[in-house]
Amino acid sequence: MRSGAGGASGLGLVAAVFVVAIAAFPPAFAQTQPAGLPRASDGKPDLSGVWEALTTANDDIQDHAARLGVPAGQGIVEGNEIPYKPGAMAKKRENAAKRETDDPEAKCFLLGVPRTMYAPFPFQIVYSPAYMAIFSEYAHTTRSVFMNSEHPPGPIEWFMGDSRGRWEGDTLVVDVKHFTDQTWFDRAGNYHSADLHVVERYSLVTADHIRYEATIEDPSVYIRPWKISLMLYRRKEPNVRVLEYECYAYAQEEAVRRGELGPK
């Protein structure tokens, strides 16, 4: 339906918007900024707000069929294959068999990185220029991302690792190391060692979507690095709040009620 004339005026409009955009922003920004993204005061895409993933990756980060209580899901692993070293798959299968007791989530432990980002709980990103915090509803998890700084020297073993962030153009890149070997990727028992190294990339693609990608490296467990990719969605409900899921408090209360914990 579009006539040649219409197309020409459309181009004219695009050109006019472009001129306005260049006039409105300093030249350094004009070259890299797609139009329309909300920006923080430093000119970088504004990642602040309440976000949540909508995958079933917490059940299994790979493609999986439905079973009782577990919806089917398309995996978040690029190519769907996790390149375990020969022999390392046995441990994954053992984890899966014991998931009801051994999964860190079943123990109410911190979920680690990247699992916290796609676990079925909302999280809030809050930051000042030097310090970004990610607050998850699950067991009052805090991830501290320190900007433009170096990892402290190890050895350190933290559940959430040590996160150091920097901007590469419009993408936030977070380098995470100093992990424990006590977190998993999912309820299916996919695991790593304390040598885990995660490089995350947060790209705001619209005002309400972040493309989240992470490269997973652990030479003790995998033959090569591998990648996950998923979308984070902004929670848009008015007055939405990240509330509390105090996992172990509830578990202990239940144990007291059953007479399994507390003075006889």
Place this chain on the structure above:
Amino acid sequence: MVIQVFRVSVASTIATALAWLLVSTSLAGQEGGGGPAGFRAAPVAGCPQISRLFWPCAKAKAAAFNPPRNPDGTPNMNGAWNPITANGSQNIEDFAGDAFLGRQISIIVDPPDGKVPYLPQYANKRQDNWDHYIDPIGSCYYTGVPRQIYGPRGQAFIQAPGVFAIVSEFAHQWRTIPIDNSPHIGDSLRLYMGDSRGRWEGNTLVVDTTNLTDRTWLSISGHFHSEALHVTERFTLIDPDVILYETTLVDPKVYRQPWTMAMPLARFEKGHEVWEEPCFESDHDLPFLLMEHKLWLGLNPPR
């Protein structure tokens, strides 16, 4: 308490020692024990550290101080802050110290006697709590509000447009405070950290917290509240590196009157980072503690 703990087990004693370590870092900010004259002798921002003396002095300083500001004009409180006189919330009233809890000078400034104004029926409840229950933060639960500010170790403050966030080193707990005129969440929702909303009154950040549970304490020594607790906090810079922190607690089910604590928060050294403390994940002693002490499931626990 002494007899009880020694009767339990070596593991419990170790746990108690660990609890001591947990709270001991803030002791480093004090000028030793000694007599009353030597206790917390070093002034902070030119004011005495003892709360009842600090409070009027700091209020006068605040009135005359033009604080450093963020680009949006709000006073700049970004950074990490240490409640140097609170002893990790071992006690909040005057306490001589014993085998378990350190010496404390009251951080309560109103009423002037420095004591929590409990209703008569609760006169002995704090002692009962100490004798029979584990401090909820000993189970790695949220500290609640206002204890987050004066509890173990320090806090990092993050100021972002429309929100003020507080990250604790203790047990990786956090609180976000919207500053956007938004209403509190529904009254039936009850949270360990409640629902905080902030506003600026001049150079003071005023935070209003409701929706609290009765599952948290105010000190290791067992001070408590009901879920009717309503907390107001006031954060005011009195010099670039010291905040006057004031908090008023209203809970007509438990207290005779509103009461107020006040204390300095001192900036940690530049570059101080709040690091992960995986509390519950490494808490192997709780089952031993629970051999003789009960979990605190609230002033009015569910049946």
